[in-house]
Amino acid sequence: MNAKVYKTITICVAVLLVAALAVTLGIFVYREQKYSREIGALYDAAYYSCVDNLGDMDNKLAKLDAASSDTMRKELLNGIYTDSKVMATSLAMLAGKNDEIEAAMKFVNQLGDYAYYLASKLPAEAMTAEEKEKLDELKAITLELEEAFLKAGDKVAEGGNLYAALGAEVTALGEVYDLFTEGNVEYPEMIYDGPFSDGLRDREAKFLAGKPEISKEAAEAGLTLKYGEGFEYQGTVEGSLRAYSYTLSCGANVQITVTGGMLAEYSYYRETGAATMDEEAAAAAATQALAEAGYDGMQAVWVSVKDNTAYINCAYTENDIIYYPDLVKVKVALDDGEILGISAANYLYNHTAREAIGEVKPSDGVELAEGFETSSVRLTVIPTDWNTELTAYEFAGSIGDNVYYVYCDAYTLEQIKVMRVIKDGNEGNLIV
Structure with a gap:
């Protein structure tokens, strides 16, 4: 082998080694980036879980003002306890990067334990004026904590995801900690009587029961027509709502149930332009889209507008009775009426042939909280936390500046649920 050939081979080998090293490093960097993204997603999920649970606790604390029965108060207090335990789990994940967040965990756990203590006494022993005052103090702190988390989210939005901010030791949640450093909060005396646990329940999709399964090819034939x-097929989503999952060329995600071939989910994100239609027109577009998808008898029961997009809750309605368990959520762009989202899981789980509602008591026999000004009353069927249903009168009204929906058993007239309308910080309202 002459020197020229040897030199050529040497250069080729060197080039191949460099290329191999580059590929290896590229794979390593890719995996590191992928790992960082995955961990970042977990931290983001923990953060947003905290925001959701803070909002839930704040709303339940506010609903206590409108609750007129010990049964309703007990349910709300138990709900606060459950929310606090869920949030504590999410806070524990965030605490891995910020030791200071343990102060917030302490407050959340104490709030939950105090709510559990008060709930355990009801209805045998009513809340005292002092206990109600302590709840008001805790409500004020909860609201401050919620606002601090939302401000932190704004900072994260400006500088990347939460994990990146925490990993770089940028205390994006700094506003939270100052609220809970020792001496800043005088905690009410707390009493804890033991753990409280809600069991998980398997659910059957009642609407799909007895319907035949469709093939992947049949699902795709329907997609082609629409x-x-x-x-592009993405796989089969398993669970009690098994579905074929697809991504459309526009980027939208679609799920078609294996049983029955119903549209279970549709989600599409795009920027929306200036609104050209009102809420009534958006509601009409939503119910029409549902009818075309096989969801008949639907009525818009709630509309919230944000960023020129209408978020509409549609419920099955029969004989002027609203069936809230059979709910489908629809997202409509107000610039052209395009459907941006449909979520039909509640309907698929709950819609079924029901027995006729029997004779109910007159709604004027309901005793509402002092100062409650009623604006409307209608008969509804509402879901419970135990996967059962109750026939209830829905009283829409207000106490001062707060707007509520109060539900009372149509047979006993006992108050069973309170929902509060809140401003969402933009154009619309939310009901929680």
Whole structure:
């Protein structure tokens, strides 16, 4: 082998080694980036879980003002306890990067334990004026904590995801900690009587029961008729709502149930322009889209507008009775009426042939909280936390500046649920 050939081979080998090293490093960097993204997603999920649970606790604390029965108060207090334990789990994940967050964990746990203590006494022993005053103090702190988390989210939005901010030792949640450093909060005396646990329940999709399964090919034939050829199969979602999952060429995600071939989920994100239609027109577009998808008898029962997008709750309605368990959520762009989202899980789980509602008591026999000004009354069927249903009168009204929906058993007239309308910080309202 002459020197020229040897030199050529040497150069080729060197180039191949460099290329191999580059590929190896590229794979390593890719995996590191992928790992960072995955961990970042976990931290983001923990953060947003905290925000959701803070909002839930704040709303339940506010609903206590409108609760007129010990049964309702007990349910709300137990709900606060459950929310606090869920949030404590999420806070524990965030605490891995910020030891200071343990102060917030302490407050959340104490709030939950105090709510559990008060609930355990009801209805045998009513809340005292002092206990109600302590709850008001805790409510004020909860609201401050919620606002601090939302401000932290704004900071994160400006500088990347939460994990990146925490990993770089940028205390994005700094506003939270100052609220709970020792001496800043005088905690009410707390009493804890033991653990409280809600069991998980398996659910059956009642609407799909007895319907035949469809093949993947049949699902795709339906997609072709609706959206054309541009879609890609992503797999089968398992669970009690098994579904074929697809991504459309526009980027929308679609799920078609294996049993019955119903549209279970549709989600599509795009920027929306200036609104050209009102809430009534958006509600009409939502119910029409549901009818075309096989969801008949639906009525818009709630509309919230944000960023020129309408978020509409549609419920099955029969004989002027609203069936809230059979709910489908629809998202409508107000610039052109395009459907941006449909979520039909509640309907698929709950809609079924029901027995006729029997004779109910007159709604004027209901005793509402002092100062409650009623604006409307209607008969509804509402879901419970135990996967059962209750026939209830819905009283829409207000106490001062707070707007509420109060539900009372139509047969006993006992108050069973309170929902509060809150401003969402933008154009619309939310009901919680």
